Amino acid sequence: EAGVTQFPSHSVIEKGQTVTLRCDPISGHDNLYWYRRxxxxxxxxxxxxxxxxxxxxxxxxxxxxxxxxTGGTYSTLKVQPAELEDSGVYFCASSQDxxxxxxxxLFFGEGSRLTVL
Amino acid sequence: xQQVKQSPQSLIVQKGGISIINCAYENTAFxxxxxxxxxxxxxxxxLIAIRPDVSExxxxxxxxxxNKSAKQFSLHIMDSQPGDSATYFxxxxxxxxxxxxxxxxxxxxxSVIP
Numbered sequence: 111e112a113g114v115t116q117f118p119s120h121s122v123i124e125k126g127q128t129v130t131l132r133c134d135p136i137s138g139h140d141n142l143y144w145y146r147r148x149x150x151x152x153x154x155x156x157x158x159x160x161x162x163x164x165x166x167x168x169x170x171x172x173x174x175x176x177x178x179x180t181g182g183t184y185s186t187l188k189v190q191p192a193e194l195e196d197s198g199v200y201f202c203a204s205s206q207d208x209x210x211x212x213x214x215x216l217f218f219g220e221g222s223r224l225t226v227l
Numbered sequence: 228x229q230q231v232k233q234s235p236q237s238l239i240v241q242k243g244g245i246s247i248i249n250c251a252y253e254n255t256a257f258x259x260x261x262x263x264x265x266x267x268x269x270x271x272x273x274l275i276a277i278r279p280d281v282s283e284x285x286x287x288x289x290x291x292x293x294n295k296s297a298k299q300f301s302l303h304i305m306d307s308q309p310g311d312s313a314t315y316f317x318x319x320x321x322x323x324x325x326x327x328x329x330x331x332x333x334x335x336x337x338s339v340i341p
Contacts, residue, residue, distance in 0.1 A: 145329075151333060152231070152330075152331045152333045152334070153329075153331040155329065158328070168328075216329065218263075218272065220268065221270055
């Protein structure tokens with residue numbers, strides 16, 4: 111069974127440009143999360159989808175970040191315009207259903223490293 | 228404000244030794260405490276987790292010790308092996324919330340030397 115896949119693995123852009131990150135969760139997983147790790151800091155929650163609905167977007171840093179999950183399958187995270195402080199590794203994770211909230215296991219992708227110059 | 232404090236930042240242990248990583252949390256509403264293991268170029272993967280109704284949980288060479296009154300928990304890796312070299316993250320969550328957020332520590336880079 112395929113795990114969580116993320117694309118691209120690494121993106122280098124200039125300040126002011128736009129980048130779109132994509133996440134394909136494990137098939138059948140209704141819950142999809144985005145997290146971010148800035149170098150040297152902790153992994154921080156950005157938002158949570160349940161199917162196509164945003165359950166919690168309290169971690170989104172500002173309105174330059176837009177996340178979508180059309181059809182409840184894959185998700186995209188767009189940063190527009192990108193700033194230097196947006197550099198970091200963006201992780202996507204998925205879990206199957208409420209039962210996984212009890213077990214707590216999130217399945218993480220390998221991350222998309224974003225470098226803003 | 229960092230809600231989960233993790234130490235040490237890095238750790239070097241000889242093969243066969245015991246690796247100990249400590250975490251402290253502030254939010255008493257947290258009721259789920261997982262540890263994630265991350266190898267270079269990979270995403271974090273769940274290693275072991277504990278709920279506050281028990282003080283210890285053991286899975287193979289990995290043990291979580293939990294002290295609810297002190298709001299601390301730790302990961303012990305017995306008989307550490309070079310293959311255990313990775314970054315370890317402690318985390319905490321409140322499972323009763325509408326959304327299931329993990330609050331992570333900053334991570335500990337473990338190096339096990341032969």
